[in-house]
Amino acid sequence: MSDSFASKCPFRAGTASRSLFMALTRSGKAPMSQIALSRQTKVPAKKTATILAAMTNSYHNAGLRRVGVSVVRSTNGYVLKATKPHPKAKRKPR
16 A cells, blocks of 8 residues: 555655655554654654645645545544545635
């Protein structure tokens, strides 16, 4: 399952978003806390919080919806879930 998520990564190489996405991919089904993600990826805690908020926000996650992945926040942390891909996904209207 995690190999398919790694191949679906919509972020450019070398970005903090990609490193967080790949860390969530490597964790599999086990949820990862924001602090654990920050330590594993060496991304500052505030930037990690901002990126994870954007990945879970429907106004900012169109790239993830295009490839069929969603980041879900659970009580223990964040997890990747497979969803139906929407190739024409755009930002929701206000």
